[in-house]
Amino acid sequence: MSDEATIRAALARLETVHDEAGLAAWHRDVLGRRGSLSEALRTLGSLPESERRQAGQRLNTLKAELEAAFAARQEAVRAELLDHRLAGEGVDVTLPGRRHPLGGLHPLTAMIREVTDIWAHLGFQTVEGPEVELAKYSFDMLNIPKDHPARDVWDTIHIESDAAEITLRPHTSPMQVRIMLQQQPPVRVVVPGRVYRYEAQDATHEWHFHQLEGLAVDRHITMADLRGTLAEFARQIFGAERKVRFRCDYFPFVEPGVDMSIDCPFCSGKGCRICKYSGWIEILGAGMVHPNVLRWVGYDPDVYSGWAFGMGFERLTMLKYGVNDIRAFFSNDLRFLGQFQRARL
Numbered sequence: 354m355s356d357e358a359t360i361r362a363a364l365a366r367l368e369t370v371h372d373e374a375g376l377a378a379w380h381r382d383v384l385g386r387r388g389s390l391s392e393a394l395r396t397l398g399s400l401p402e403s404e405r406r407q408a409g410q411r412l413n414t415l416k417a418e419l420e421a422a423f424a425a426r427q428e429a430v431r432a433e434l435l436d437h438r439l440a441g442e443g444v445d446v447t448l449p450g451r452r453h454p455l456g457g458l459h460p461l462t463a464m465i466r467e468v469t470d471i472w473a474h475l476g477f478q479t480v481e482g483p484e485v486e487l488a489k490y491s492f493d494m495l496n497i498p499k500d501h502p503a504r505d506v507w508d509t510i511h512i513e514s515d516a517a518e519i520t521l522r523p524h525t526s527p528m529q530v531r532i533m534l535q536q537q538p539p540v541r542v543v544v545p546g547r548v549y550r551y552e553a554q555d556a557t558h559e560w561h562f563h564q565l566e567g568l569a570v571d572r573h574i575t576m577a578d579l580r581g582t583l584a585e586f587a588r589q590i591f592g593a594e595r596k597v598r599f600r601c602d603y604f605p606f607v608e609p610g611v612d613m614s615i616d617c618p619f620c621s622g623k624g625c626r627i628c629k630y631s632g633w634i635e636i637l638g639a640g641m642v643h644p645n646v647l648r649w650v651g652y653d654p655d656v657y658s659g660w661a662f663g664m665g666f667e668r669l670t671m672l673k674y675g676v677n678d679i680r681a682f683f684s685n686d687l688r689f690l691g692q693f694q695r696a697r698l
């Protein structure tokens with residue numbers, strides 16, 4: 354190939370280079386120590402004297418031309434690369450912002466806060482207690498002696514221990530005992546918390562769930578206080594027009610014991626699927642604290658009396674929001690949980 358042709362080919366190839374690696378390769382092949390230009394210069398020696406000088410001059414001009422072309426291309430490639438990068442990094446300030454998903458309170462947490470807030474306004478302090486509990490507090494001191502059939506009502510999960518009988522608490526009632534052992538009347542507390550039972554799970558049963566315990570002890574406390582206070586609570590949570598109904602029930606640590614129902618908020622007591630056409634929905638158990646329980650914590654039952662109640666948070670939340678499967682609370686499904694998020698601005 355003539356020098357001219359070589360050069361034209363090299364220049365044409367230079368135009369196809371678009372990155373640093375291509376520039377380096379071109380430089381190596383054309384202007385490098387073993388490049389085509391050096392090769393041509395090396396052949397000068399074999400030319401006759403008369404031609405050598407002229408050929409040398411021509412090659413030097415070519416070399417200058419190639420170097421200039423390379424420098425120009427190098428600059429152009431770098432500018433191209435920069436443009437490309439800037440285009441990629443460009444920010445369109447008119448695009449709407451990207452929304453970050455925000456966490457929110459679990460419906461049960463929200464309900465626990467709402468309910469304990471109502472009780473705070475009724476004069477009840479919120480306290481919490483251990484979930485791993487001595488059977489002494491879960492049962493014995495609540496008037497449920499060993500071998501008493503009532504002990505079987507709670508499908509207790511036992512923890513192996515040589516020293517003492519220990520359970521995952523099957524209800525929040527043991528906190529009644531702990532509180533009364535710690536303080537003198539007047540007592541007004543509510544105790545929200547997790548409880549555990551050995552249960553088969555279905556739409557209305559979970560092996561762990563949440564309860565609220567309530568306890569009021571003072572001089573001259575009567576069943577009228579129980580009734581008035583619980584009715585007020587029911588109205589604050591389910592609407593001012595709610596009616597309440599009390600019926601006899603049995604819990605070993607109260608005497609008398611009752612359960613409380615509200616007239617069905619979905620059909621106003623007319624009867625529907627949710628209240629099973631009875632017009633009433635049972636929401637809690639309650640009663641006057643048994644004299645034995647008072648006596649065993651060192652309160653004189655002739656001086657003091659009290660009332661207590663226990664309620665399930667899942668049931669309350671299901672009723673309030675029309676949730677039909679208790680398992681939804683614990684399956685961590687954001688499609689369910691997201692429905693309880695407060696509207697966001």
Ligand code: DAH
Pocket residue numbers: 523524525526566567604607638639640661662663664
């Ligand atoms: N502890 C009972 C349960 O888990 C509920 C209960 C009923 C609590 C009556 C009370 C009460 O304080 O007075 O089923």
